[in-house]
Amino acid sequence: METFRHELAIYLNDHLAGATGGVELANRIAHEHDDAELAGLARDVEADRDSLLRIMAALGVPQDHIKVAGGWLGEKLGRLKLNGHLFSRSPLSYVIELEAMRLGVDGKAAGWQTLRCLAEHDDRLDRTHLDELLARAEAQKETLETLRRRAAETVFVKPS
Numbered sequence: 001m002e003t004f005r006h007e008l009a010i011y012l013n014d015h016l017a018g019a020t021g022g023v024e025l026a027n028r029i030a031h032e033h034d035d036a037e038l039a040g041l042a043r044d045v046e047a048d049r050d051s052l053l054r055i056m057a058a059l060g061v062p063q064d065h066i067k068v069a070g071g072w073l074g075e076k077l078g079r080l081k082l083n084g085h086l087f088s089r090s091p092l093s094y095v096i097e098l099e100a101m102r103l104g105v106d107g108k109a110a111g112w113q114t115l116r117c118l119a120e121h122d123d124r125l126d127r128t129h130l131d132e133l134l135a136r137a138e139a140q141k142e143t144l145e146t147l148r149r150r151a152a153e154t155v156f157v158k159p160s
Contacts, residue, residue, distance in 0.1 A: 005061075012056050013064040015111045019049040022104040029097055041101075041143055044136060048108060051133055055115065058124045091155045098148040105144060109137035 026045040030038035056063065112133045119125035 008059065009061045009064075011111075011114070012052070012059070012061050013067045015108070016049070016052055016056070016063065017067040018104060018107055019045075019052055022101065022108070023049050025097060025101060025104075029094070029101070033094070037143065037147070041140060044140060048133060048136070051129070052111075055125065059122075091151070095148065095151045095155055098144055098151055102141060102144040102148060105137055105140045109134060109141070112137060 023042075023046050026038075026042035030042040053063070112130055115125055116127065116130040116134065119127045119130055
């Protein structure tokens with residue numbers, strides 16, 4: 001049973017690291033684009049991270065501060081990618097950032113699904129709350145896909 005607890009701690013801290021990077025990215029995108037829909041998404045992503053922290057606390061899983069710092073740093077380093085512009089922000093950056101957010105939400109949803117399965121065997125996990133988190137992740141995926149398609153068309157589809 002101790003191996004199970006150790007593996008769960010690693011798993012949840014990996015998700016926490018990803019959530020930390022996701023919060024940073026979502027807040028930056030929302031700030032740069034000054035868009036109400038993106039601002040709402042950023043708030044939801046932060047609320048999801050807070051939910052993960054509460055779940056970890058309920059399960060007695062301590063935070064791995066090194067992994068969390070790695071998630072934060074990973075988002076900052078992700079800004080250094082080559083985007084075809086040396087001194088300005090490329091429109092392509094927005095497309096890539098939305099795709100990264102979409103991948104992150106897919107991973108988050110998988111984590112919620114795993115926890116939902118565990119909730120069938122562990123009363124410390126709130127099944128209803130996990131169902132709500134799953135539904136919110138699905139809504140986030142739809143929002144991000146709409147924004148991503150719009151951004152991709154702006155970059156790749158030339159006016160006739």
